Amino acid sequence: MHYREYGKSIWYLLLFPLLLASGVLVLLLPLPDQGKSLIIENLSVFIILVYQYWVMSYFSPNRAVFGIIYTTLALEIILLLFMFFGIVPFVFIQLYTRGLTAIYFVLFFICSYFSILEGGNREVKIIRKPLVYIMGIMLIIQLSPSLRNHVVLQSVLFPFSIGIHFLPFAAIHHIVYTGLKRNTELQNHAVNKLFQFLQEVGEVLLSYQVIDRILDELVRTIQDMTISDGCVIFTLDEANEHLEVRSLIGFYPISDNTMRISRLEEGNIFWECIRKRKPLFLANITPDQRKKIYKDEKITRDVSSIIVIPLITEKRIFGLVSLIRARKGNPFSITDYNHAQVLTRYAVFVIENRHNHMELLEKQQIEKEVDIASNIQQSLVPKSISHSKLFDIAVFTKPLRGISGDYFDVIYHKKEQRVSVLICDVAGRGIPASLFMVMIRTAFHLIMDRGYRKEGEVITELNKLLRETILGGQYNIYLFATIALYTFWPMEQRVSYSNGGHLPILIYREDKKEIQQYAALGLPIGIESDVQYETKELLLNKKDAVLLCTDGIIETRNGKQEEYGFKRLEKNFIKTVEEFSTAREVLKQLVQTMVDFQGSVSPVDDRTLVVMRAMP
Amino acid sequence: MNIRIEYSKLICILHLQGDLDLFSAELLKRQFQLQFNRGLKQLILDMQQVEYIDSMGIGSLLYIFSETKKRNISLHIVGVHGTPRKVIELTRLDRYFPLAESLQEVLDEFDEDGGHEDEWS
Numbered sequence: 233m234h235y236r237e238y239g240k241s242i243w244y245l246l247l248f249p250l251l252l253a254s255g256v257l258v259l260l261l262p263l264p265d266q267g268k269s270l271i272i273e274n275l276s277v278f279i280i281l282v283y284q285y286w287v288m289s290y291f292s293p294n295r296a297v298f299g300i301i302y303t304t305l306a307l308e309i310i311l312l313l314f315m316f317f318g319i320v321p322f323v324f325i326q327l328y329t330r331g332l333t334a335i336y337f338v339l340f341f342i343c344s345y346f347s348i349l350e351g352g353n354r355e356v357k358i359i360r361k362p363l364v365y366i367m368g369i370m371l372i373i374q375l376s377p378s379l380r381n382h383v384v385l386q387s388v389l390f391p392f393s394i395g396i397h398f399l400p401f402a403a404i405h406h407i408v409y410t411g412l413k414r415n416t417e418l419q420n421h422a423v424n425k426l427f428q429f430l431q432e433v434g435e436v437l438l439s440y441q442v443i444d445r446i447l448d449e450l451v452r453t454i455q456d457m458t459i460s461d462g463c464v465i466f467t468l469d470e471a472n473e474h475l476e477v478r479s480l481i482g483f484y485p486i487s488d489n490t491m492r493i494s495r496l497e498e499g500n501i502f503w504e505c506i507r508k509r510k511p512l513f514l515a516n517i518t519p520d521q522r523k524k525i526y527k528d529e530k531i532t533r534d535v536s537s538i539i540v541i542p543l544i545t546e547k548r549i550f551g552l553v554s555l556i557r558a559r560k561g562n563p564f565s566i567t568d569y570n571h572a573q574v575l576t577r578y579a580v581f582v583i584e585n586r587h588n589h590m591e592l593l594e595k596q597q598i599e600k601e602v603d604i605a606s607n608i609q610q611s612l613v614p615k616s617i618s619h620s621k622l623f624d625i626a627v628f629t630k631p632l633r634g635i636s637g638d639y640f641d642v643i644y645h646k647k648e649q650r651v652s653v654l655i656c657d658v659a660g661r662g663i664p665a666s667l668f669m670v671m672i673r674t675a676f677h678l679i680m681d682r683g684y685r686k687e688g689e690v691i692t693e694l695n696k697l698l699r700e701t702i703l704g705g706q707y708n709i710y711l712f713a714t715i716a717l718y719t720f721w722p723m724e725q726r727v728s729y730s731n732g733g734h735l736p737i738l739i740y741r742e743d744k745k746e747i748q749q750y751a752a753l754g755l756p757i758g759i760e761s762d763v764q765y766e767t768k769e770l771l772l773n774k775k776d777a778v779l780l781c782t783d784g785i786i787e788t789r790n791g792k793q794e795e796y797g798f799k800r801l802e803k804n805f806i807k808t809v810e811e812f813s814t815a816r817e818v819l820k821q822l823v824q825t826m827v828d829f830q831g832s833v834s835p836v837d838d839r840t841l842v843v844m845r846a847m848p
Numbered sequence: 849m850n851i852r853i854e855y856s857k858l859i860c861i862l863h864l865q866g867d868l869d870l871f872s873a874e875l876l877k878r879q880f881q882l883q884f885n886r887g888l889k890q891l892i893l894d895m896q897q898v899e900y901i902d903s904m905g906i907g908s909l910l911y912i913f914s915e916t917k918k919r920n921i922s923l924h925i926v927g928v929h930g931t932p933r934k935v936i937e938l939t940r941l942d943r944y945f946p947l948a949e950s951l952q953e954v955l956d957e958f959d960e961d962g963g964h965e966d967e968w969s
Contacts, residue, residue: 471882659903660870712910714939733939752940759910759944783903837902 255387265383270325272387274308422457422571429453429575433582442586444478450553450579451479457575458539458568460555465543466493466502467551475502478551483558485531499524505540505552511573512540515563537563541576545584599634602663606634609666612673614642622722622847623651626815628823629840637665637713638782638840639673643680649723652680652687655734655842657782658713659756665838668711668758671698687717687730688753688767695732695757695765712758716780720772722847727778728769732757735783738802740809742775747802777809777818778844784837788830796829815845851879858889859958861951865897868905868932876908884915890958891916894951896927901935913945924954 258271314320429449436445447465455463462484466475469492477491486493495503501524505512514521515537522532537557543550553576557564617625627640637658644651656672658665675697679690694715716737718729729737733756736749753766772778781801788796801822808821819841849872852863860883866872883891893912909925916923926948928936936942948954 471878473882657903659907712907733941735938752938755940755944787902 259384259387266322268387269383270322272383274312418567422567425453425457426575429578433579437582437586443583446579446583447479450575451481454553454555454572454575455481457571458555458564460539460564460568461558463553463555465551465553467543468506468549475506475551483534484554484556485535486526493526497527501525501538502540502552502554505542506549509542509544509549511542511569512538513564513566513569514538515565534558536560539564539569539572541573543576543580543583545580547584602634605663605666606631609635609670612670613640617642620644620722622649623720624815624845625651625653625842626819627840627842628819629838630835631838632661632784632835635663635666636838636840637661637669638784638838639669639713640780640840640842641673641676642842645684648684650684650719650721651844652717652719653778653780653842653844654715654717655780655782655840656713656715657734657784657838657840659711661838664711668713672713672715672757684719686767687719687728688765690717691715691730691732691754691757691765692763695763696761698758699761712756714752714756716752718778718780720778720844720846725772725774725846726769727772728767730754730765730767732763732765735781735786735798738779738781738805739770739772740777740779740805742773742777745806745810747806772846774847775813776846777805777815778846779805780840780842782838782840784835784839785826785841787837788826788835788839789833790829791831791833796826800829809845813845815843818845819843849875851876853879853883858887859892860886860888860890861892861894863894863897867900868895868898868908869900869902870904873904873908877911880912880915884919884921888921890922891924892951892954893923893925894927895925895932896929896951898928898932899930901932905932906935906939906941909945910941924948926951926954 254275255272258268258275261268261271263271311320311325315322315325432449432453433446436442436449439445447467451463451465454460460482462480462482464477464481464484464486465479467478468474469476473495474492477486493500493502497503501512501521504524517535517538519529521538522535523529525532525535525538535556535558538554539556540552540554542552553572555564555572613629614627617627619625625642627642629636629638629640631638637660639654639656639658641654642651643654654676656669658668658672672694675694676690679685679693679697685693712733714734715732716729716734717731718727718737720727727739729750731737731750731752732754733752736751739748739750740746741748750768750770753768755763779801786796786798786801790796804822804825805818808818808825812818812821822841822843849864849866849868852865854861854863862876862879862883864872864876868876880891891912893909913923915921924946927950928947933942936945936947
C-alpha cells in the first residue's frame with residue numbers, strides 16, 4: 233500500500249470544483265463549437281488520467297495500469313502538438329480523441345474494477361458497487377452521439393460525470409487516512425509506553441520491594457497503553473481463598489470495603505480465569521457476564537468491555553490483571569488485548585526471575601550456615617565410643633543434609649560399671665529439628681550429670697524440662713521427639729530401659745536365635761508436661777545384642793518404592809549377629825544391606841543405628 | 849495432598865487425601881488456622897484416604913490437637929488405618945488422640961447428643 237501518498241492525495245480533491253468550473257470556462261472561450269468540444273474532451277481525458285493515478289495509489293501499484301496511463305498521456309500530448317503545428321488534420325484529431333476516450337474509459341473501468349477486487353483494502357472495496365453505476369453513467373454520457381454534438385451539455389456533463397467519481401473516493405480517503413493516522417498514533421503511543429515500562433522495570437530491579445513496584449508499574453502502563461478506564465491487579469492471599477486488590481488505577485467496579493473476592497463466589501470470572509489458567513477477553517460484555525464480575529449490578533453497570541489476564545508462571549499462579557472500558561461503543565481491540573498480554577507476560581517473567589535469583593542467594597547463604605551448624609552438632613555427639621570387655625557398642629548416623637534431627641548418646645560410667653545408650657528422633661528435619669536436638673542434648677546431660685536415676689525418671693524429667701523450661705509452655709511451636717534410653721549393667725547382665733514413643737528396642741537372644749521387641753512405654757517427649765514414663769528391666773545373656781534405630785532406617789525405600797521395614801531389619805539383624813561377633817562388624821554389615829536395598833534412591837530422612845553386643 | 853472441606857452447622861469436616869508429610873503438614877496447619885479463624889466449634893479430621901504419615905504429619909496432628917484443646921473446640925480424628933495407624937500406635941499416640949472408627953459414628957454421636965444442638969444454632 234502507498235500509505236505515504238495519503239497525506240498528499242487530499243489535494244486531488246480540489247480537482248472536483250476545478251472540473252466543474254472548467255466546463256463553464258471553456259464555453260466562454262472565443263472558439264468554434266468543435267474546438268470547445270475538443271478541449272473539453274481532452275480536458276476530461278487529462279483529468280481522468282490524474283484521477284486514475286490517484287485512485288491507483290490506494291492499491292498495490294499495477295505496472296500495466298500505469299503503463300496505460302503514461303502511454304495515453306504521451307499520445308494525447310503528441311497529438312495535441314501535431315494539431316497545434318498543423319501536421320495532422322483537425323478531423324483526425326477529433327476522431328482519435330473520441331475513440332481514445334471511449335477505449336480509455338472502458339479500459340479504465342475494467343482496470344479499476346478488478347484492481348479493487350484484487351488488491352483493494354477493506355475501505356476501498358466499499359466503493360465497488362457505486363463504481364459500477366458511476367462508470368455506466370459515465371460511459372453513456374461520454375459515448376452518446378447526440379450529446380457529442382451539443383457543446384453546452386457536453387461542457388456541463390463531461391466534467392460532472394468524472395467529477396462525481398471524486399465524492400465516494402474522497403469519503404474513503406477520509407476513512408482510510410484518519411484510521412491510519414489514529415493507528416500510527418496508537419502504535420507510537422504503545423511503543424513509547426513499552427520503552428518507558430522496560431526502563432522503569434530496569435530501575436525497579438535495583439531497588440527494594442521489587443514485586444510491589446513492578447506490579448504498580450504494570451498496572452499504570454497497561455492502563456496507559458490500552459487507554460482503559462480502570463485497571464486492577466489482584467493477588468491470591470496466602471490460603472488461596474481470596475483475590476485481594478494489590479494495585480488499582482482509574483475506575484474499577486469492585487466492592488469498596490473488602491477489596492477482595494472470595495473463591496466461594498459462584499461463577500466469578502476472575503476465579504474462572506485462575507482455575508482455567510487462561511486469559512479472557514470480552515469486547516462487548518453482556519448483562520449476564522457483567523454479573524460475574526461482581527454480584528452488585530449497580531456497581532458494574534457501566535462496564536462495557538473487559539480483559540482479564542492471569543499472572544502465571546509454570547510453577548505457580550499468583551494473581552491476575554484486569555482492565556475495563558466503561559463507555560459504550562468503545563470496546564477494547566484485539567491489539568489492546570495483545571499489548572496487555574505482552575506486558576503482563578514480561579512483568580511475570582521479571583518477577584519470576586527475581587524470585588529465583590533471591591531463592592538461589594538465600595539457598596547459598598543457608599547452605600553456608602548449615603555447614604557451620606553441622607560442625608557444631610557433630611561436636612555434640614560422642615566422637616569415640618568406649619569399649620570394654622563386657623560390652624561393645626557401634627553407631628551409624630547419617631544426616632539427610634548436614635544437620636540432623638537424630639540424636640544418639642553413649643555415656644559410660646566406669647566407676648559404677650554401667651553404660652547408658654540414648655537414641656532420639658526429633659520430628660521433622662533440618663534446622664528446627666537440629667535446634668530441638670541441641671535442647672534435648674543439653675537437658676539430657678544436665679540430668680545425667682546428677683548421678684544415676686531410673687530411665688523412666690530421666691525421660692519424665694527431660695520431657696518436663698523441655699516442655700516447661702525450654703519451650704516455655706508454648707504450644708504453638710510444635711516440636712516433639714521420640715526417645716529410647718537404656719542402661720546396661722554388665723556385671724549384673726541387667727538392662728533397664730524406658731521408651732517415649734520411639735520404635736521398639738530390638739534384642740537378639742543368642743540362645744533362642746530370635747528377636748524380642750520392647751515397645752514404647754509412653755508418649756513422645758515435648759507433647760504433654762505431666763507424663764510419667766515407666767522403667768522396665770530385663771536380663772541379657774552373653775552374646776545377646778541390642779539394636780536401636782530411628783525411623784529413617786525403617787522408611788528407607790528402594791527403586792520399587794518398597795520400604796526397608798521392620799521385618800527386613802530384624803531378619804538382617806539375626807543374620808549378621810550370627811555371622812559376626814563385634815558390634816562394629818555387625819553394624820557395618822547391617823548398614824551395607826540397607827545401602828544395597830536402597831540402590832540409587834536417595835534417602836528422605838536422617839538415619840541412625842546403634843548396636844550393642846553384650847560380653848562378646 | 850488434597851483437603852476437601854465440608855460444613856454442617858458449626859461442624860467442619862476436613863477430608864484429607866494423600867500423604868500427610870512434611871509438605872502437606874504445612875498445608876493442613878494453614879487450612880486449620882483458616883477454619884479456626886472462621887469460628888468453628890467442632891472439627892473432624894477424616895483420614896480415611898491417608899495412606900502415609902511421617903513425623904511432620906504427626907506434628908501437624910499434635911498442633912491441631914493442642915490448639916483445639918486450648919480453645920475448647922471438639923476434635924475427632926476418624927478413619928485412621930494402615931500405616932498411619934501403625935505409626936500412631938508405635939508412638940503411643942493412639943491413646944492420646946481422640947480417634948474414632950468412622951465419620952458416621954461421630955456424626956451419629958452429635959445427632960444423639962441433643963443438648964448441644966441448641967448451642968450450635
